[in-house]
């Protein structure tokens with residue numbers, strides 16, 4: 001009789017443990033689903049939060065950029081005039097930061113300035129670019145950067161067309177073009 005109760009007791013314990021483990025597994029699945037759906041809303045494909053500043057070491061930038069992209073965007077370099085792939089280019093779409101994907105310029109504001117670098121009369125949003133004084137090379141210029149990752153993009157001049165009168169003179173190598181979806 002005692003052994004019968006002992007047997008039933010063991011079965012109950014095993015059953016309880018089985019239910020508990022299935023429950024935990026389901027709980028973990030639900031928790032992961034919630035976590036993933038939250039991630040989809042707030043992070044990009046690289047797992048970086050949109051709107052969040054991106055800070056990487058020089059070594060990390062070297063790993064993800066080509067030498068020319070690194071020289072121009074991280075070391076404030078300038079590509080040769082008339083050499084960039086977006087200078088003689090009139091595709092419709094968006095120009096993003098080559099380093100972090102931040103939306104920078106629209107083809108709708110691109111114009112032929114004759115200066116040798118892609119030129120825009122406005123960024124898509126003032127919040128997406130930063131400006132700072134650049135006194136290098138014995139010149140006083142306004143440098144324009146990506147506000148998300150700090151990439152050097154080019155310079156701003158006051159000889160652009162209406163409506164802004166500005167010319168955002170941008171290195172092609174600092175940009176990544178995204179065609180308009182049809």
Ligand code: FE
Nearest residue numbers: 097100146149
């Ligand atoms: Fe950027």
